Amino acid sequence: MYNRAMLIYNGKAGQQDWAGLLGSVSAILAPAVRELLLYQTLKPGDGEQVCKERGEEFDLVFIMGGDGTVHECINGLARLQAPPLIGILPAGTCNDFARSLNLPPDPLLAAQQLLQGRRRYVDLGVAGDRVFTNFYGIGLITEASDNISSGLKGALGKISYFISTLQTVRSAEPFRYRLEWEGGTLEDEAVMIYVSNGRFLGTQPLPFPNNALEDGKLDVMVIREAGLPLLKELLSRKNQEEWRPGDESISYFQATRVALSTAKPMKADMDGEKYLDTPAKLQVSSQALQFLTG
Missing domain, CATH: 3.40.50.10330 (Probable inorganic polyphosphate/atp-NAD kinase; domain 1)
Structure with missing residues (x-):
C-alpha cells in the first residue's frame, strides 16, 4: 500500500x-x-x-x-x-x-x-541541464517529426511517423558534424545522429542490448545516407547483445559522454520535443530514477 x-x-x-x-x-x-x-x-x-x-x-x-x-x-x-x-x-x-x-x-x-x-533503476540521458528518457537526435529524425501534421498524427497514430519518414528520407540533406567521446573522434557528413537511452523508436524495437536502460551507456548511431535500405537495416534488426550494422552508411558505438558539434546550429529533438540546438554535450546519468515496470 x-x-x-x-x-x-x-x-x-x-x-x-x-x-x-x-x-x-x-x-x-x-x-x-x-x-x-x-x-x-x-x-x-x-x-x-x-x-x-x-x-x-x-x-x-x-x-x-x-x-x-x-x-x-x-x-x-x-x-x-x-x-x-x-x-x-x-x-x-x-x-x-x-x-x-x-x-x-x-x-x-x-x-x-x-x-x-516490479521496480527498476533506470539511466537518463543528459543534454546540458536537461534530461531525456528515450533519445536525443538531429537531422533526419527532427525533419521527420516536423513533417507530421497534427491531423495526420491524430488520424493515423504511429503510422504517421513512418509515412513522414518515408517522405523525408528521399530529400534528406547531409550536414557536417564532429563527435568526440571516450573511444575516439568522428568528423564527416551525416543525415542523422541518434543518441539513445531507450530501445524503441516510433514503436519499433531498435537493435540495442536488452539492458540499454540500465547499462550506464548511450547508444550512438551516425547515419550518413538516407533511403529505404537504411529503414530496412534499422527496422528488420531485433535487439541483440552486440549489434554490428550491416549497412556501411551506419556507424554505431556506445559512450558515457559525447560532445557533438555541427557546422551551423541545428535543431535537436529530445523524446519528440524540440527546443535545444547544437552544439551539445551529452552524457549518461546512471540509474538515476526508480520506475515501476511491466
Whole structure:
C-alpha cells in the first residue's frame, strides 16, 4: 500500500475519453493507494513544475500521457534530492519509453502491471541541464517529426511517423558534424545522429542490448545516407547483445559522454520535443530514477 500518490495526466495526449479513462485507471489504482491526487496539465511546463515543486510529497508519481508528457515530468523529478518512485501510464501515440520499460501500450493494462510492484533503476540521458528518457537526435529524425501534421498524427497514430519518414528520407540533406567521446573522434557528413537511452523508436524495437536502460551507456548511431535500405537495416534488426550494422552508411558505438558539434546550429529533438540546438554535450546519468515496470 502506498500512502500518497499523484497522477499527472495530459488531457490532450491521444486519448479521446479522458473522463472514462481516468475513472477506470483510478479504480485500478485505488486499492493500492491510500490517497491519490489527480493533476491535469493545462499548458507546456505544467508537468515539470508540479513535479519539481511537489514531487517529494509523494511516495509514487504516475505519469499518464505520451513521450512528451513523460519527458516534461521527468525533467522535474530528476532535479529532486529525494525523487519518488515513478509509474508510466502510456496514453500517447508511440509511448516508446513505456515500451522500453516492458509496459503494454494500453494504460489500463499498464496500471495493472505497475501494481505488481516490479521496480527498476533506470539511466537518463543528459543534454546540458536537461534530461531525456528515450533519445536525443538531429537531422533526419527532427525533419521527420516536423513533417507530421497534427491531423495526420491524430488520424493515423504511429503510422504517421513512418509515412513522414518515408517522405523525408528521399530529400534528406547531409550536414557536417564532429563527435568526440571516450573511444575516439568522428568528423564527416551525416543525415542523422541518434543518441539513445531507450530501445524503441516510433514503436519499433531498435537493435540495442536488452539492458540499454540500465547499462550506464548511450547508444550512438551516425547515419550518413538516407533511403529505404537504411529503414530496412534499422527496422528488420531485433535487439541483440552486440549489434554490428550491416549497412556501411551506419556507424554505431556506445559512450558515457559525447560532445557533438555541427557546422551551423541545428535543431535537436529530445523524446519528440524540440527546443535545444547544437552544439551539445551529452552524457549518461546512471540509474538515476526508480520506475515501476511491466
